[in-house]
Each structure stands twice: as C-alpha cells, then as structure tokens.
Amino acid sequence: xxxxxxxxxxxxxxxxxxxxxxxxxxxxxxxxxxxxxxxxxxxxxxxxxxxxxxxxxxxxxxxxxxxxxxxxxxxxxxxxxxxxxxxxxxxxxxxxxxxxxxxxxxxxxxxxxxxxxxxxxxxxxxxxxxxxxxxxxxxxxxxxxxxxxxxxxxxxxxxxxxxxxxxxxxxxxxxxxxxxxxxxxxxxxxxxxxxxxxxxxxxxxxxxxxxxxxxxxxxxxxxxxxxxxxxxxxxxxxxxxxxxxxxxxxxxxxxxxxxxxxxxxxxxxxxxxxxxxxxxxxxxxxxxxxxxxxxxxxxxxxxxxxxxxxxxxxxxxxxxxxxxxxxxxxxxxxxxxxxxxxxxxxxxxxxxxxxxxxxxxxxxxxxxxxxxxxxxxxxxx
Amino acid sequence: xxxxxxxxxxxxxxxxxxxxxxxxxxxxxxxxxxxxxxxxxxxxxxxxxxxxxxxxxxxxxxxxxxxxxxxxxxxxxxxxxxxxxxxxxxxxxxxxxxxxxxxxxxxxxxxxxxxxxxxxxxxxxxxxxxxxxxxxxxxxxxxxxxxxxxxxxxxxxxxxxxxxxxxxxxxxxxxxxxxxxxxxxxxxxxxxxxxxxxxxxxxxxxxxxxxxxxxxxxxxxxxxxxxxxxxxxxxxxxxxxxxxxxxxxxxxxxxxxxxxxxxxxxxxxxxxxxxxxxxxxxxxxxxxxxxxxxxxxxxxxxxxxxxxxxxx
Numbered sequence: 001x002x003x004x005x006x007x008x009x010x011x012x013x014x015x016x017x018x019x020x021x022x023x024x025x026x027x028x029x030x031x032x033x034x035x036x037x038x039x040x041x042x043x044x045x046x047x048x049x050x051x052x053x054x055x056x057x058x059x060x061x062x063x064x065x066x067x068x069x070x071x072x073x074x075x076x077x078x079x080x081x082x083x084x085x086x087x088x089x090x091x092x093x094x095x096x097x098x099x100x101x102x103x104x105x106x107x108x109x110x111x112x113x114x115x116x117x118x119x120x121x122x123x124x125x126x127x128x129x130x131x132x133x134x135x136x137x138x139x140x141x142x143x144x145x146x147x148x149x150x151x152x153x154x155x156x157x158x159x160x161x162x163x164x165x166x167x168x169x170x171x172x173x174x175x176x177x178x179x180x181x182x183x184x185x186x187x188x189x190x191x192x193x194x195x196x197x198x199x200x201x202x203x204x205x206x207x208x209x210x211x212x213x214x215x216x217x218x219x220x221x222x223x224x225x226x227x228x229x230x231x232x233x234x235x236x237x238x239x240x241x242x243x244x245x246x247x248x249x250x251x252x253x254x255x256x257x258x259x260x261x262x263x264x265x266x267x268x269x270x271x272x273x274x275x276x277x278x279x280x281x282x283x284x285x286x287x288x289x290x291x292x293x294x295x296x297x298x299x300x301x302x303x304x305x306x307x308x309x310x311x312x313x314x315x316x317x318x319x320x321x322x323x324x325x326x327x328x329x330x331x332x333x334x335x336x337x338x339x340x341x342x343x344x345x346x347x348x349x350x351x352x353x354x355x356x357x358x359x360x361x362x363x364x365x366x367x368x369x370x371x372x373x374x375x376x377x378x379x380x381x
Numbered sequence: 382x383x384x385x386x387x388x389x390x391x392x393x394x395x396x397x398x399x400x401x402x403x404x405x406x407x408x409x410x411x412x413x414x415x416x417x418x419x420x421x422x423x424x425x426x427x428x429x430x431x432x433x434x435x436x437x438x439x440x441x442x443x444x445x446x447x448x449x450x451x452x453x454x455x456x457x458x459x460x461x462x463x464x465x466x467x468x469x470x471x472x473x474x475x476x477x478x479x480x481x482x483x484x485x486x487x488x489x490x491x492x493x494x495x496x497x498x499x500x501x502x503x504x505x506x507x508x509x510x511x512x513x514x515x516x517x518x519x520x521x522x523x524x525x526x527x528x529x530x531x532x533x534x535x536x537x538x539x540x541x542x543x544x545x546x547x548x549x550x551x552x553x554x555x556x557x558x559x560x561x562x563x564x565x566x567x568x569x570x571x572x573x574x575x576x577x578x579x580x581x582x583x584x585x586x587x588x589x590x591x592x593x594x595x596x597x598x599x600x601x602x603x604x605x606x607x608x609x610x611x612x613x614x615x616x617x618x619x620x621x622x623x624x625x626x627x628x629x630x631x632x633x634x635x636x637x638x639x640x641x642x643x644x645x646x647x648x649x650x651x652x653x654x655x656x657x658x659x660x661x662x663x664x665x666x667x668x669x670x671x672x673x674x675x676x677x678x679x680x681x682x683x684x685x686x687x688x689x690x691x692x693x
Binding site: 003006007009010011013014017018021022213214215217218219220221222223224225 | 435436437457460461463465467469470471472473475476480483484485486487488489490516533542
C-alpha cells in the first residue's frame with residue numbers, strides 16, 4: 001500500500017512537471033475558463049436590449065409620431081432610422097443596422113380617431129432567432145399597451161370612466177432571472193464545459209501521449225500497476241478540474257453576482273459525478289484513439305461540443321430540434337447544467353434533482369466500466 | 382533461499398498471435414553474471430520473448446523462471462528486481478536529467494538516501510555531472526542513451542534486459558555504451574541483450590540465434606564461429622564489390638555470396654576444392670582489376686547469414 005502511494009506520487013509529480021513545461025496546455029486549463037467566463041459575460045450576450053429599430057411612417061401625423069415615441073421610450077427598442085420606403089428596410093436589415101422595422105400605413109390617425117383598429121406592420125429580422133423571438137413578444141405587448149392607452153384617451157374624451165372596466169396593463173416578469181441577465185444564466189452552465197475540457201480532453205491526450213513516447217512500455221515492465229499509473233495520471237487533472245470549478249463559481253458570484261440559492265452539497269455531488277463521468281469518457285477515448293491528435297478531435301466532438309451546444313447552455317433544450325434533444329440525453333453535460341442552474345438560480349434541492357444526479361451516476365459507472373474493460377484487454381494479452 | 386544458478390531458465394516457451402506462432406517452444410538458460418546475446422532478424426520473436434520474460438505478455442505454453450521466480454504467474458515479484466531498456470529510451474524529454482532519474486526512483490521505490498548515492502553514480506557513469514538540470518530533449522543521442530541506461534538501473538536490478546539498445550547511435554557512442562555494459566556485468570548484473578549489430582554479438586559471453594520463433598543455434602561466439610559452419614569463407618577486396626557480387630553469385634562451387642562491410646564474402650562447401658587463386662582468376666577473367674582474395678575465419682555475421690539461408 002505504502003509502495004503504491006510512492007509510485008502514484010511519482011506519477012503525479014511527473015504530470016505536474018509536464019504541465020509546467022507546456023505553456024499551451026497550462027493556459028488551456030487555467031486561463032481558458034476565465035476567458036470563457038469573460039467572453040460570455042461581456043462579449044457574447046444573449047440579452048435582448050436596445051434592439052435597433054427602423055421606422056417607416058407613411059402617415060406623418062401627430063398620432064403616428066406618438067406611436068413611434070412609445071417604441072423609443074421603451075428601453076427595449078431603439079429607433080435608429082426613419083425611412084420612407086420599404087426598400088430602405090431591406091437595406092437596413094442587410095446592413096445589420098436594424099433588426100426590427102415598424103411600418104405605419106397612411107390613414108393610421110384617421111382609423112384611430114374613427115374608433116377603428118389601426119393596422120401596424122412590425123417586421124423582424126429572423127436571422128438572429130433569439131432576439132427575433134423576444135422582439136416579437138415585446139412588440140405585441142407594446143402594441144397592447146399602446147392600444148389600451150389609446151382606448152383610455154378616447155374614453156376620457158368621451159367622459160367615460162374606464163376604471164370599472166379594469167383596463168389591463170401587461171406585466172412581463174421573468175422568473176428566476178428577473179433582469180434577464182444571461183451571465184448569471186451562463187455561469188452555472190459554464191461549469192460543465194470547463195470540466196469537460198479539462199478532464200475529458202486532457203485525460204484522453206495525456207494517456208495516448210504516454211503510449212506514443214514508449215514510456216508506457218517501460219512502465220509496464222516496472223512494478224507500477226496499471227491502476228496506479230491511471231490514478232496517478234488522472235489525479236492532477238481531477239484536482240485542476242475542481243480548482244477551475246471553484247474559480248468559476250467564485251468569479252461568477254463575486255464579479256457577476258450569480259446567486260447561490262440552493263444547497264452547495266448537491267452541486268458538489270453533481271460535480272463529482274460529472275467529473276467521474278468525464279474522466280471515464282477520456283479513458284475510453286484514450287483506449288481507442290491511435291494518436292494524440294485523434295484523441296484531441298474525438299474529445300472535442302464528444303465532450304466539448306455536446307456540453308456547449310446540447311446541454312441547454314447556449315440554446316434552450318426545448319428549442320432545439322427533437323432529434324438533437326434525443327442526442328443530448330446521451331451526453332452527461334445536460335444533466336450537469338440542469339443541476340448547476342437548479343442549485344444556483346432556483347434553489348432546487350436533492351428531492352427535485354435526483355433524476356439528474358442518478359443519470360450522472362449511471363453515466364459515470366458505465367464509462368468507468370467500459371474504460372476498465374478496454375484497458376484490461378490492452379494489458380496482459 | 383539458495384541463489385539460483387541461472388538468471389533466466391526457460392523451457393518450451395510458446396506464444397501465438399492468432400495463426401501466427403511468434404515464439405515456438407524455445408529453451409534458454411542464462412547463467413548469472415553473463416552477457417547473453419539474443420540475435421535474430423526483425424520479426425523473428427526477440428521482442429516477444431523479452432516481453433514474456435519481463436512479465437508483460439502471457440505465454441501460451443512453457444515455463445519461464447526469472448531470478449528463480451516463475452515470471453508467468455508472479456510477474457510483480459520479478460519486476461522490482463529486473464531492469465529494462467529499449468531503443469526508445471523511455472525518457473521524458475520535457476523533464477530534466479534529475480527529474481527523470483527521480484521519477485524512475487519513485488516508481489521503483491528507491492529510498493531517499495540510497496537514491497542520492499545512485500544518482501551520483503549514474504551521473505558520473507553517464508558523464509552528466511553538471512548537467513542535472515538540463516532538459517533531456519537538449520541532450521545528444523549518446524547522452525540520452527546513457528541516461529536511459531542509468532534510469533533503467535536506478536534500482537540496481539540483478540538482471541537487465543536491453544532490446545536493441547544501440548539502434549541509431551553512432552559507433553563511438555556504441556563503443557562507450559558497451560564499456561558501461563561491461564562495467565555492469567563486472568558488478569554481477571546479468572545482461573540479456575538483443576542486437577542486430579554483429580560486431581556487438583562478439584562482445585557477449587553466450588549467444589542464441591532465433592529465427593521464425595525457433596532457436597536455431599547457440600553457444601559462445603567462438604564455438605559458433607567454428608562448429609556451426611561446415612563451409613569456408615573467402616574475403617574479396619575489389620574496387621566494385623557490387624559488380625563482383627553479381628559476377629560470382631550462383632557460379633559453380635559457390636554456395637553463397639554477400640557484401641560484408643566494404644568487401645565481398647563468398648561461401649563454398651568445405652569439401653569444395655576451390656581456392657583463393659581460383660576465385661582471383663575468375664574475377665580477373667571477368668575484367669576486375671587487382672582483386673585481393675583470402676580465406677578467412679568466419680565472423681559471427683557469416684554464421685548468422687549462413688544459418689538464416691539454411692533455414693529459409
């Protein structure tokens with residue numbers, strides 16, 4: 001046992017030496033999480049705010065001008081251009097200078113003062129789906145609001161009391177994230193990506209590299225057992241992965257104000273299970289990949305991309321095609337993202353999250369078993 | 382426990398991969414303290430044999446005792462006491478000389494005080510004193526080779542396996558390396574060496590030739606040179622050895638002809654009456670200028686080529 005620890009220790013020291021002499025990998029595991037966090041927080045914002053809007057007013061009346069001011073007054077839209085033809089809208093969309101166009105037809109004021117319902121066209125550039133969806137919802141709400149204001153103004157003029165009618169004011173509230181701040185939504189999800197990169201990718205590559213160097217052959221002849229070598233090689237990456245997770249959480253909570261509403265131990269349990277699932281995945285890749293380059297690419301395909309695209313991190317899971325929703329079930333990242341968001345943002349506990357935790361546990365067990373089988377077959381032929 | 386007389390004792394060792402028999406019932410006995418040369422062309426079963434003797438490959442049949450212990454069933458008892466070095470050198474190039482030694486010392490659990498002594502010894506032996514903190518990748522091949530030997534012997538093994546340790550190393554470094562091997566043997570370490578350099582084979586106490594998984598000859602270098610060959614060898618020095626080879630190959634009275642270093646070797650049956658003068662006359666008749674022909678004692682290489690040709 002004592003000898004075993006000495007041998008594992010020698011491997012751990014060696015792995016950290018490799019890391020110290022490899023600035024690119026060191027940067028990938030230490031700086032990348034921070035850079036990703038900052039990118040998500042500031043550069044790639046999924047928030048919808050101050051949507052550039054172009055207005056085409058064919059009516060040119062006081063009422064149409066008031067209507068346009070309603071758009072400008074909301075923080076949601078920002079009127080950047082007044083145009084006088086529909087062709088100009090195309091131009092603005094193509095140039096990306098506007099994403100929403102409001103077209104007020106001639107006769108707008110006449111219809112309203114006549115007590116009828118005026119038609120207004122709102123065109124939305126659908127090429128950015130997320131913003132498009134939200135813009136649509138907002139403009140509908142804005143129109144309703146404006147419509148009621150008009151109704152009220154008209155009623156006032158007629159000397160009617162509308163308070164009894166209980167005119168409705170739409171109020172949109174976003175639960176759990178009232179400011180619709182995507183950063184606090186992204187930070188918990190980022191944990192999954194970071195664990196996947198550090199553990200799956202580095203595990204896969206580090207073991208294949210040892211094989212290519214001929215040092216694995218040397219170590220087979222030595223007293224070190226396969227399991228000891230494995231533990232020694234994986235331990236550093238496990239530690240780094242947890243250090244990264246803690247770093248992202250602390251940065252998220254202090255700099256970006258991500259709340260911690262749930263119990264941290266549920267998050268810790270989820271993280272441990274996800275780390276084991278990822279290590280197992282890395283081991284399986286390293287057993288199958290012929291070279292470090294191949295291992296790297298496979299790791300990218302099965303770890304990084306699913307944890308980024310199919311986990312609910314970048315796109316809500318209910319908005320991706322059904323077939324991809326099915327595919328996402330095959331990767332552990334979605335469960336990790338659900339657990340992390342649940343604990344951070346909703347204060348969800350073990351009772352609600354146990355299916356996800358069970359999925360992660362099952363996944364981890366499966367991966368470790370497959371990896372052990374594959375490695376068992378490699379040794380002692 | 383009485384010290385076993387043999388460092389390696391193998392009987393009927395067999396390994397098959399599917400339909401292919403890589404090692405076919407070989408017997409080997411290596412007395413302690415010897416330099417044992419294991420020779421054979423590529424793919425003849427040398428590395429497979431070493432892997433079975435070091436406990437990394439399980440044989441289908443036969444017994445293998447290494448340092449008195451059954452290596453097939455108790456590999457872990459043997460592995461602490463043996464060393465291994467291959468032509469790949471198994472050094473971590475992004476680590477320093479000292480870090481490499483420290484790593485292998487950890488793997489073999491060499492105690493700290495012992496390591497300090499061993500480290501001193503290895504650094505002196507490999508001529509690396511003062512370069513402890515240099516990255517291994519910056520060392521020349523000869524130095525890396527000596528460092529690899531030092532790393533493979535950091536735990537003072539009783540038996541050292543060397544699988545083509547001198548491949549790709551220049552002649553001067555090879556000579557220095559063999560001096561180190563002699564030094565190890567002088568301290569009582571048994572060496573099991575594979576090589577395809579025939580001049581190196583002559584450095585061994587005992588040789589075995591393996592071909593297609595079978596041992597086709599064994600003995601000391603001088604025994605092999607004299608008993609194995611029932612033929613005569615002529616060494617021919619001529620300006621265009623290639624053309625002379627074409628000229629003489631397959632002509633009457635000649636069993637075999639091949640290039641050996643800068644000259645040409647011609648093999649004739651022992652009972653053949655062909656003389657050196659006859660061969661010289663043939664070459665002059667064919668237009669070769671001033672060939673020198675003399676009958677020579679067979680070298681290990683002659684024996685080797687001859688054995689392989691006979692078993693083909």
